[in-house]
Amino acid sequence: MNETMAPPPLNENVLSRLRSIFGEDRLLTNSTDMMTYSYDASFETQLRPKNPQAAVIALSTEEVSECVKLANEFKIPVYPRGAATGQTGGAVPVKGGIMLDLSKMNRILEIDHRNMQAVIEPGVIQNDLNEALKPYGLRFPPDPGSANMCTVGGMVSNNSSGLRAVKYGVTRHYVLGMEVVLPTGDIIVTGGAKSKALKSVSGYDLAHLMIGSEGTLGIVTRLRLKLLPLPVxxxxxxxxxxxxxxxxxxxxxxxxxxxxxxxxxxxxxxxxxxxxxxxxxxxxxxxxxxxxxxxxxxxxxxxxxxxxxxxxxxxxxxxxxxxxxxxxxxxxxxxxxxxxxxxxxxxxxxxxxxxxxxxxxxxxxxxxxxxxxxxxxxxxxxxxxxxxxxxxxxxxxxxxxxxxxxxxxxxxxxxxxxxxxxxxxxMEGTTTAEHGVGIVRAKYMDVEHGAAMEVMRAIKKTLDPNNILNPGKMALPN
Structure with missing residues (x-):
């Protein structure tokens, strides 16, 4: 059932520049490594995995930015990936290109308990974050079933929720701001460049545009999260x-x-x-x-x-x-x-x-x-x-x-x-309330959203005219 076909290798110029960004050890091209990046937890990718042409392991925002600039220059697809616990093929490289592994960007940068917030990198595991918050009597409330494995960056990408969403809501309710690498490689900070406020109505709500966009509009490299007290x-x-x-x-x-x-x-x-x-x-x-x-x-x-x-x-x-x-x-x-x-x-x-x-x-x-x-x-x-x-x-x-x-x-x-x-x-519902669209639910998007899909496609085209970020997902331009 494995329908993987190896895409042609990237040209040596691109590989050489990736090597200069990530070093020899964090640029992967052999067939075994490509196979490990070809699927997630979805049934679809168990049946039809897709190999990237190369994988890189990022350790900093600057590396992500340089990688995306290179990809945009050569119009090479880039697929951001966390722990690959997703169930819709959302981080699978359906068009070859570069797999950008963010799982090693996993530092908790700050726990600002007095202001009820934390700053983290996207590769932090959800349960690891909550373990670190326990001594302060605080928690990050979203609790997906894969909390022992999934990254918070992946949760933001899919706007994940879990068992206690009925009272505490979903991931988007706890994101105060984020650092994002745009498809051009430019870096922005949403929610106020230096803000530590718990709310703001200043400007367009760009953070919430990125949340649930499944890596198609930008790559999150830092998150400022709202925290709540632990229940007694x-x-x-x-x-x-x-x-x-x-x-x-x-x-x-x-x-x-x-x-x-x-x-x-x-x-x-x-x-x-x-x-x-x-x-x-x-x-x-x-x-x-x-x-x-x-x-x-x-x-x-x-x-x-x-x-x-x-x-x-x-x-x-x-x-x-x-x-x-x-x-x-x-x-x-x-x-x-x-x-x-x-x-x-x-x-x-x-x-x-x-x-x-x-x-x-x-x-x-x-x-x-x-x-x-x-x-x-x-x-x-x-x-x-x-x-x-x-x-x-x-x-x-x-x-x-x-x-x-x-x-x-x-x-x-x-x-x-x-x-x-x-x-x-x-039944007047939705095809996904937790795990996202990816490739599995893409074919239902037009029926579910109607004319709103054209607005989504217009936003994608405006921010990513070369369609390099996670292409082939969410029924956006291919």
Whole structure:
């Protein structure tokens, strides 16, 4: 299935100038290295990886700038890359060119705890940042499932979110400013060249133009991030529902009661089965269609009160409930949701969990209907599928499981993924709420955005007329 074709090597003049910027050790051209840069975590790139012509490992903004100037001069594509945990092919070099590895630009430059902000390089791992912030009683709230691996620069590129977005929002809510290398190689600072303010309405909001642009408009080399205090404690309510509709009604009832959980997660019956297979001691109830996990956070007295109020609201809809505000017990209850992403592969002996149709988002009111229709789609194609996600904001993950050696299943799962994306649009939702567009969702962009896509293309053409930054992505000019 590997359809990689080696692009022709870059000419010696270009290689010589790259060598002068990065040195011999940080310029990579051999075929093995190119293969390692040919894919990310997406199903698409497992099937159809794409090799760059060269890879360089940057250590400074100046190196990034010089590389981009060279690429722009010769009209060579440049693909910025972090940890390659993305699931849409967003950092894959579909047109050859230069892979610009930013993972070694991983310094935490400043923790300004008095002003509730930090300055970092893009290659900092999300969990590493939060570990460094703990002694100050602070945190960077976005928490994707890949937090142990993903870089903050990648999170900004895709405007990532995670389990607690329902209360704390997404990455863009925590970016105060950034240093960016433009497609010309010029360097700008957004959010105020010397600002340490926590907000500003001065000038165009260029930072938010860059956030979610997936490296197509500029390359982020430094970030100024807003921080929040760590919550004192958390509480968990885990409950099970005979029908998906009852789970949806419980979520609406919780919001209507005035409660604001920090997380509301759903797992369907296949996910429950998979988690029990992986960790039988959790003993999740198996005869229901859905499980919800609610989390609340804050001061201890507040959390105890919220847990009790949550229990009172949801017990009208559920036939099974467990709750606690004790940290160790909460961790046990939360464990089921944390395991599910890895566990769904157990649903089929020898199965491979496919990351596709992975992070659609629909209106909360249409969530039960959407969940049921995804199962109908899976049944139609004969694919086993677990569904879980962030029901509090309508964002869900589908986990189809296939046998990689079964050609019919491989064909059918790709049709299933197509149908799931189209379902999201039909339900007045979006094809991606967390992981970005890349190459996987590019074909849906015009349907989803209509005339706004032409504005996006015009912005791309204005900032990057030679189309060197991450070309072939997001249905922008190729």
């Amino acid at each position: 404690t958390r509480g968990i309510v885990l409950c099970s529902f005979e029908r998906l509709e009852e789970a949806g009604e419980a979520v609406n009832a919780v919001f209507s009661s005035g409660l604001q959980p920090s997380a509301i997660e759903i797992m369907d019956f296949n996910c429950t089965k998979a988690v029990n297979m992986m960790k039988p001691e959790l003993s999740l109830p198996l005869n229901n269609e859905a499980i919800l996990v609610f989390e609340v956070d804050g001061a201890r007295e507040e959390v105890t009160s919220q847990v009790n109020r949550l229990k009172a609201v949801v017990e009208k809809f559920t036939n099974y409930i467990k709750f606690s505000d004790e940290p160790e017990e909460c961790e046990k209850l939360w464990q089921a949701r944390k395991l599910v992403g890895a566990a769904v592969g157990l649903l089929k002996p020898g199965g491979f969990r496919v990351y596709g149709g992975e992070d659609i988002c629909v209106p909360i009111s249409k969530l039960p209907e959407t969940l049921r229709e995804i199962h109908n789609i899976a049944d139609r194609y004969g694919i086993i599928c677990g569904i879980y996600g962030h029901v509090g904001d309508g964002n869900m993950h589908t986990g189809p499981v296939v046998n990689m050696n079964n050609q019919l299943e491989m064909e059918n799962v790709q049709k299933m993924i197509d149908d799931i994306h189209e379902l999201a649009i039909r």
